[in-house]
Amino acid sequence: MAEKMLQFVRLQQRQPDKRDAGARRADWAEVYQPFAQEAAATQASRCSQCGVPFCQVHCPLNNNIPDWLKLTAEGRLEEAYEIAAATNTFPEICGRVCPQDRLCEGNCVIEKGFDSVTIGAVEKYITDTAWEKGWVKPPMPVRERAQSVGIIGAGPAGMAAAERLRTMGYQVTIYDRHDRAGGLMIYGIPNFKLEKDIVQRRQQQYAEGGIVFSMNVAIGQDITLDALRAKHDAVLIATGVYKARDIDNPGGDLPGVVPALDYLIASNRKGLGDSVPEFDSGALDAADKHVVVVGGGDTAMDCVRTAVRQGAASVTCLYRRDKTNMPGSMREVKNAEEEGVRFEWLAGPEAFFGEDKVQGVRAQRMHLGLPDATGRQQVEPIPGALFNLQAELVIKALGFDPEDLPAAFGEPALSVTRWGTLKVDYRTMMTPLPGVFAAGDIVRGASLVVWGIRDGRDAADQIHSFIQARGESPAIAAE
Known part of the structure; x- marks a missing residue:
């Protein structure tokens, strides 16, 4: 191991080469060039193979990171992929969109x-190579089961649960x-972080494995939750959260504030x-406009960098805290700065x-005051310190809240927390409705793709336990 690993003492860290910022501004291609095999193996060999792998501890999926780094350093890529895929449904997506600087890499012991x-x-x-070599296979069960599961939502949690349940042999339909x-x-x-064919090939692969996709179906309108419960042995709600948070500022209803x-x-x-039509009319197109994005998370970074590529005259990010306290990935901030985005730190919209x-x-x-009960410094306005920014398009990137699912689904028995997320028994991930489970952002609140994958996989295991405990009984009778 010593010959192949622990090379951090002589080899420097190197990320894949970035495309030039000027070229990036002109297209939607991904920012980073792919690793060559030798570079990937060399960088993997820097792993210290530590006794307590904090990278794995701080990964929501507890990925066996030291193992697949060692296999990559040794050139055993197919085995490395098998290890990566054992705990992660979408390693090719997490490798692109996870904020590694806050998770695995940020907790690396040699950091x-x-x-x-x-x-x-x-x-x-590893995973891009696996796709190229044909190592990634549809989810095919060893034996088929008669029981079926209906999943509401085709996002990370729903897709991860579907893949795991299908591998167990269940008949799975995603709505x-x-x-x-x-x-x-x-x-x-956006495409510059995750090209769409990367996601679409997973849908195609899952369909080849027997997962049924029922698209353009709104639960509560096109089919009731009761009907789904009658049709399937278990139902998983994995809708995510899509309701935009708002700010009550004067002028917030003006056209161009979106x-x-x-x-x-x-x-x-x-x-x-x-x-x-909304894009073609110019309402949602940043071309030739001065754009202001309000917010400091990853969604705000997606917006500012999208506006740059649409040809905005200028792009400014307005965030009420400083750079150190920004919740978004620092890599995304750096990429945005390279692409010409201006940041106004410690500033928030007044009107x-x-x-x-x-x-x-x-x-x-603004300035940062004393810490609150959570330990985070409070934001306080500086009296009289006002300034104006030109803007023909203002984008509010303030986070997301859950929609009112009990009302949308016509099912008041789905109880919610004070934040509007669905209540579940955290040991079983089941809602108060027998056989109806929930996972992902609709339970956790707006979060990362990797947490959605984790929750979906965990929910699949709980659904399996629930169905097996009930035996070969028919589909759930709606109450």
Whole structure:
């Protein structure tokens, strides 16, 4: 092992080469070039193979990272893929969109003195190679089971649960109100972070494995939850959270002040070749406009970098805390800065102004005060410190809340928390309705793709236990 591993003492960390910022601004291709085999093996060999792998501990999926790094360093890529895929349903997606700087790489034990191992890039390399070599197979069970499971939502949690249940032999149908599977992976995350064919090939592969996709189906409108419960032995709700948080500022209803998700969905649909009237009219197109994005998370970074590629005249990110306290990935911030985005730290919107459409933002300078009960410093306005920003398009990227699912599904027995997320028994992941489970953001709140995968896989295991405990009984009778 010593010959192949622990090379961090002589080899420097190296991420895959980035494309030039000027070239990136002009297209939607991914930012990072793929690793060559030798570079991936070399970077993997920097792993210290530590006794307590904090990279694995801090990965929501508890991926066996040291194992597949060692196998990559030894050139045993097919085995490395098998190890990666054993715990992760979408390693090729996590390698692209996970904030590794806050998770695995940020907790690497060699980080302080030698810079962390390039875990995410190696994970992407392993899985991209697996797809090229044909090692990635549809989920095929050893034996078929008669019982069926209906899954509401084709996002990360729903797809991960479907794959795991299908591998166990269950008959699985995914219902989604959109026309493509993937949830925010297809409609929320821009191409320069996750190209859409990466997501679409998973849907095709799962269909080949026997998972049925019932698209353009809205539960509560096209089919009732009761009907699903009668049809399937168990139902999983994995709808995600799509309701945009808002701010109550004067002028917030002016044309040109739009929610982030509306903006991103329009851009992604246009990229997929759909007809998007709101984009074609210019309402959701940043071209030649001065754009202000309000927020500091990964969604805000997606918005500013999308606006750059649409040809905005200028792009400014307005965030009420400082750079250190920004919740988004620092790599995304750096990429945005390279691409010409201007950041106004410690500043928040006080009002939006304009006549018949937005023309600017009046912003308030802030400072960080004493910590609150959570330990985070409170944000306090600086009296009289106001300034104006020109803006023909203002994008509100303030996070997402759950929709009112009990009302949408016509099922008041689905109880919710004070945050609007579905209540479940956390040991079983079951809602108060027998046989109806919930997982992902609709339980956790808006979170990362990797947490959705984790929750979906866990829910699949609980559904399996529930069905097996009931034996070969027919589908659930709706109450």
